[in-house]
């Protein structure tokens with residue numbers, strides 16, 4: 621087993637110049653801080669689920685982790701090899717970029733769009749085998765594909781192999797996309813909202829299948845969702861970790877049981893409040909803990925802790941600098957001043973909000 625994590629993100633930043641902004645001559649373009657200073661290690665055979673509201677940077681972070689989005693700051697490493705130095709041929713490249721890209725795969729929310737409508741299932745699944753197993757002949761490839769289709773419950777496989785994507789249900793398309801990713805022998809699969817488009821009744825089956833195959837194929841999973849229930853299910857079953865993102869930052873991460881049983885960041889608590897099936901006291905959960913429903917504009921995020929404008933615990937100290945992640949042990953980290961017993965936070969005045977109507981916030985995280 622390799623000592624190096626499969627993927628490590630080191631203080632990664634992805635800032636986009638805002639699309640379509642028409643600016644007066646001489647003005648700087650607006651910048652969206654999609655990902656801001658995120659560090660994360662994903663070892664072999666690990667499952668990490670990232671959760672956060674729409675637009676908080678989950679997809680951008682995921683794409684950065686698999687080498688399809690170049691960061692504007694920090695470093696992304698695959699087994700210790702800097703991914704973008706490999707791409708640029710800079711320094712001593714031990715793992716070529718092409719090999720890195722093949723080892724880091726993705727399944728999307730909409731598998732229909734990622735499968736070629738003019739190719740049969742057999743044809744789509746042959747491509748990765750030709751690339752990764754050039755020693756296989758036509759017969760062996762067909763056998764392997766049939767075996768995988770049976771494995772994911774698509775019986776009889778001879779029939780499914782001949783179908784085109786439009787002849788498959790959404791769940792079946794997603795299974796084919798999963799097989800296609802696995803046939804690349806990946807070290808990591810990014811599952812970006814991979815169950816969100818499926819009927820609620822099919823989501824658990826698909827997540828169970830992913831975990832079953834993850835175990836068999838020794839693959840790590842980076843599972844991205846706006847839905848805390850789904851993320852908790854997959855991380856919980858895999859005994860993995862959950863990471864909570866807010867406006868481009870990873871505000872809390874840790875083993876799933878620790879985070880759910882003892883959430884430390886006020887934003888994690890708000891997401892749990894908005895997810896009644898994870899909250900044993902759902903019946904008397906009261907008003908939303910958030911002070912404001914609106915997520916700030918990522919082109920102009922609040923200074924200091926970006927959550928302070930919505931945080932029920934915010935004090936003046938939170939408006940200065942972004943807190944560094946505090947290490948709570950067992951891999952549990954939280955970026956909140958409340959984790960530091962001796963911080964000035966405790967003596968600084970509470971922030972009074974001009975708009976204190978405690979409305980239902982974070983509902984999108986609970987649907």
Ligand SMILES: Nc1ncnc2c1ncn2[C@@H]1O[C@H](COP(=O)(O)OP(=O)(O)OP(=O)(O)O)[C@@H](O)[C@H]1O
Pocket residue numbers: 636637638639652653654672673674675676677678679680681846918
């Ligand atoms: N190519 C791009 N150019 C400019 N801005 C972008 C680009 N890609 C993403 N963004 C912006 O970066 C921010 C983060 O987007 P991202 O898609 O990563 O978030 P997300 O959490 O995955 O959201 P969702 O769940 O809605 O997909 C958003 O404000 C988005 O508009």
